[in-house]
Amino acid sequence: MSEVVLLIGTRKGVVVARSDGARSDWRLRPLQLMMSEVYGVGIDSRGDRPRLFAGATSEHWGPSVLHSDDLGESWAEQDTAPIAFPEDTETALIRVWQIQPGSEAEPGVVYAGVEPHALFRSQDGGITFELVRGLFEHPHRADWAPGNGGACLHTVLPHPSDPKRMLVALSAGGVYRTRDAGQSWEAANRGIQSYWMPEEQRFPEFGQCVHKLSQHPARPETVLAQNHFGVYRSDDYGGSWRAIESGLPSTFGFPVLVHPHDPDTAFVFPLQADSERMPPERACRIYRTRDGGQSWQPLGNGLPASGYHSAVLRDGMCTDFGDPAGVYFGTRNGEVFATRDDGESWELVAEHLPDVLSLRAAVLA
Numbered sequence: 001m002s003e004v005v006l007l008i009g010t011r012k013g014v015v016v017a018r019s020d021g022a023r024s025d026w027r028l029r030p031l032q033l034m035m036s037e038v039y040g041v042g043i044d045s046r047g048d049r050p051r052l053f054a055g056a057t058s059e060h061w062g063p064s065v066l067h068s069d070d071l072g073e074s075w076a077e078q079d080t081a082p083i084a085f086p087e088d089t090e091t092a093l094i095r096v097w098q099i100q101p102g103s104e105a106e107p108g109v110v111y112a113g114v115e116p117h118a119l120f121r122s123q124d125g126g127i128t129f130e131l132v133r134g135l136f137e138h139p140h141r142a143d144w145a146p147g148n149g150g151a152c153l154h155t156v157l158p159h160p161s162d163p164k165r166m167l168v169a170l171s172a173g174g175v176y177r178t179r180d181a182g183q184s185w186e187a188a189n190r191g192i193q194s195y196w197m198p199e200e201q202r203f204p205e206f207g208q209c210v211h212k213l214s215q216h217p218a219r220p221e222t223v224l225a226q227n228h229f230g231v232y233r234s235d236d237y238g239g240s241w242r243a244i245e246s247g248l249p250s251t252f253g254f255p256v257l258v259h260p261h262d263p264d265t266a267f268v269f270p271l272q273a274d275s276e277r278m279p280p281e282r283a284c285r286i287y288r289t290r291d292g293g294q295s296w297q298p299l300g301n302g303l304p305a306s307g308y309h310s311a312v313l314r315d316g317m318c319t320d321f322g323d324p325a326g327v328y329f330g331t332r333n334g335e336v337f338a339t340r341d342d343g344e345s346w347e348l349v350a351e352h353l354p355d356v357l358s359l360r361a362a363v364l365a
Helices: none
Strands: 003-010 013-020 036-044 051-058 062-068 095-101 110-115 118-122 152-158 166-171 174-178 210-215 223-227 231-234 252-258 266-271 286-289 297-299 317-319 327-330 336-339 347-350 356-364
Touching: 003 036, 003 051, 003 336, 013 036, 013 051, 013 347, 036 110, 051 095, 062 095, 095 152, 110 166, 118 152, 152 210, 166 210, 174 210, 223 252, 252 317, 317 356, 327 356
Parallel strands: 036 095, 036 356, 210 252
Antiparallel strands: 003 013, 003 356, 036 051, 051 062, 095 110, 110 118, 110 152, 152 166, 166 174, 210 223, 223 231, 252 266, 266 286, 286 297, 317 327, 327 336, 336 347
16 A cells, blocks of 8 residues: 655754555654754655655754655764865855755765755765765856845756756756756756846846746656746756746746646746735635646635735645645645645645745655
8 A cells, every 4th residue: 555755844843744545644743853944855765765855954053964764753864964065165055955866767866956056966875965066166156146045056857867967946046957967067047037137138148046946757858947037838958948927916936846747737836026925815826737837727725715924935845746646835834735636625734833944745655
């Protein structure tokens, strides 16, 4: 019988939720890694035993990566820092924003996106990491500016069938891609606007504030981007982008999620921006497209209908890749909602948690 694991990173620790394949009854472990900000969580289900990850920042001990091989019953950390910048970089780790297992072709590879802007790669299942020098030494790096959340590399999308290819997104540098396993990188922002720039400079080579990327696992050329303003789609793996915003009440938001079984279905959580950053009409609504972004429809059955002021952060939405797929989102109110019918109805998985920062889910055999 299958089991679903939902890993919830919060501002004060991590919570592991488990359910059977029906996803109708959730069991939540007490908060762990107390008083650590967990901006990045990950689940590696490629091996015989799933491994959970938490990119935790302790106010006392600083940033680190912990892992669990018993579905959150216990957490382990290396005696030496799993992620550390080499001395010659004269750079110190501030936060781990993203933990992403590599492709099936590289079963021991795990990536970490961090602040300040950098990518790290592990070849031992996420126990130790090395800096990806090709990106760190990119000539654009000196001009990458921090967004409001910091100088973070927040999205890592390995190509599912070609280990040499990968997309990353960073705030506020934009999208970059590699075709040679990280030795060299090119900006991949053509068509994405920087609305705050003068009109004649609104389409720079890099410097866009992309908030999140999501790709379809079986058709990885299809990638969606939620920008600081704007929702975009690429069908050539970031080579070019076009706006897909018709029907959205706002083009500002943080998360974007492509449906795991249908590349033309996706979900976003719009916010009124830039000064409010609250849901339009103060209603908790997920917006879904089923036609590749030509139109969007609000989904609110089971969600708070009025007087709602919270937001969903960039890593606060995920899918478990099951069939049918479970889709989840967590809020800054400490709620986690789930759907088993592509958003037609939503159920509350958890409430009264600390501020939800990150989510990952997986269906385990």
